[in-house]
């Protein structure tokens with residue numbers, strides 16, 4: 112059984128696998144440690160990962176990249192619209208407000224959701240691992256940005272499920288990074304916590320996290336982000352610069368030409384990378400547009416001037432992360448810079464000025480997220496034993512609840528899980544109600560969530576139920592913010608009390624006009640109660656705190672009542688299994704095509720191989736007639752391969768091969784018999 116960590120980036124995916132001796136990053140088919148996050152839909156099959164990237168240019172409109180930008184989001188969000196303008200494939204608004212991707216595949220127009228395309232990437236990575244490890248895998252931990260909304264988290268889980276994976280947890284990218292930093296480090300001072308800032312600059316986003324480390328444990332103090340600021344924005348600066356220059360110099364408008372803009376964008380990304388190591392760099396593209404070759408050149412300092420606005424913006428989430436953690440820059444022991452977008456030298460200068468110390472690059476910038484996820488997976492998996500290490504993560508958004516459309520009475524604006532709340536957490540609310548009611552989860556503070564995100568998360572109908580002994584029943588509702596950072600009503604029950612509860616009820620009613628008895632919180636210890644790890648003392652503590660369980664009076668009966676959830680924009684169970692079915696079909700189609708290619712190659716090499724042998728090794732074992740006949744058939748097969756047989760079924764190639772073999776086998780056998788005879792006589796002589 113393998114345990115696996117995935118980092119699905121906007122540009123690159125990394126797979127880490129835990130082995131007996133540590134964590135390994137898995138190589139893909141091209142022996143690379145990073146696999147492009149690209150799915151290309153061809154005439155006959157899909158091309159995934161590296162193969163997708165290789166076919167992208169031939170088929171730009173049917174190539175999907177940066178799907179992570181789209182998953183779990185609304186088509187109408189201005190940010191989404193901006194991203195879509197840069198992406199060459201066609202999209203439209205789904206009935207639920209989400210995004211649909213339309214493209215040509217198998218010669219027809221097909222429609223896929225971002226969840227489906229993400230599932231394809233997951234399935235591809237799963238395939239790579241299974242081939243490498245020679246066994247099936249399902250348990251995994253997946254890195255996600257801390258700013259992912261509830262819907263995006265659910266969408267990621269759905270995508271993993273469609274691909275046949277079983278995510279043990281979604282883990283914030285920087286928490287995974289912090290884990291891969293902290294768990295190996297044994298020299299933290301015992302005098303108090305060590306504060307470390309992690310800054311991850313990816314292709315599209317920037318995330319900052321401040322973590323506190325002590326021996327055997329780490330705790331996240333703050334997560335901040337700039338969702339739309341990453342390496343790609345630096346490419347765009349160069350792109351804009353050269354597009355304008357070429358317009359003047361060569362009279363070409365790359366914006367008007369899909370292929371030309373894709374090529375210029377790719378060239379600018381390369382140029383940016385060259386500038387990370389060199390003071391200046393050239394840009395040459397042959398036949399970019401209108402049969403014109405273009406040439407350009409830029410100095411690193413000019414690039415930095417052009418990107419000064421972007422560089423400044425990187426400082427913002429850094430300062431906020433300090434403020435949210437309640438720390439000054441002086442308190443930060445070190446700053447760790449990760450994500451390949453951070454390789455731009457000027458980024459280091461910005462961080463130095465915010466944190467008053469030079470950032471370090473202790474971790475492997477492109478692999479630390481996947482490695483941390485793999486470690487977490489090993490910690491959660493019963494199969495592995497990992498050193499005791501406590502990871503306490505938190506969410507960056509305040510989540511509130513509405514009771515039949517009015518904020519529940521918790522002291523502040525209906526907030527049940529404030530920003531910074533540890534994940535996982537459980538809260539138990541007690542309501543006095545006479546009939547079924549609705550609880551609605553919402554983001555309580557619009558300024559915390561990324562711009563354009565709807566505040567509505569999900570709605571839960573509690574009931575129906577009957578109250579037998581009083582006109583209002585006590586209903587206990589258990590609400591989870593789980594390990595994935597997803598919020599939901601876990602269960603609800605009616606507490607049926609016999610006898611003298613009227614006085615307590617009176618008190619509760621008068622204290623609480625919303626008919627809510629109590630709000631009881633428990634931190635990450637609840638997860639222990641829910642069976643993730645050891646520690647039974649915490650379990651009894653939390654059940655005591657929630658006043659739940661056996662402690663109650665003998666005369667109290669509890670009755671579980673139905674909870675119906677409505678996730679705004681999520682997939683239904685039926686849609687999920689339909690997507691699973693579809694993914695299996697697509698995978699099957701790809702496999703058939705791969706096998707067909709293999710069979711065609713086998714036939715082709717047989718033709719060449721036999722032609723060679725027929726006139727050399729086998730020469731004296733065939734009659735002239737036989738040789739001529741076979742030679743003719745080989746030629747006919749070769750001609751067929753380049754003509755009608757260019758694009759045939761697996762069966763067609765197999766049967767052609769069998770036909771040839773029928774002619775050649777007798778000769779091959781004569782040769783083998785003779786070889787055996789010679790060997791036998793050699794052995795005889797030896798004795």
Ligand code: ATP
Pocket residue numbers: 119120121122123124179312313314315316341342343380383384385387449450451452453454455477
């Ligand atoms: P995200 O985190 O946004 O989902 P990702 O994890 O795929 O994306 P990374 O692989 O961390 O992103 O970083 C990719 C970005 O890093 C790209 O924009 C790429 O151009 C940039 N990059 C890679 N190498 C260098 C370099 N040497 N100098 C500058 N930028 C680089």
Ligand code: K
Pocket residue numbers: 118119120121123124125477
């Ligand atoms: K990555």
Ligand code: MG
Pocket residue numbers: 120121284313314450
């Ligand atoms: Mg990343």
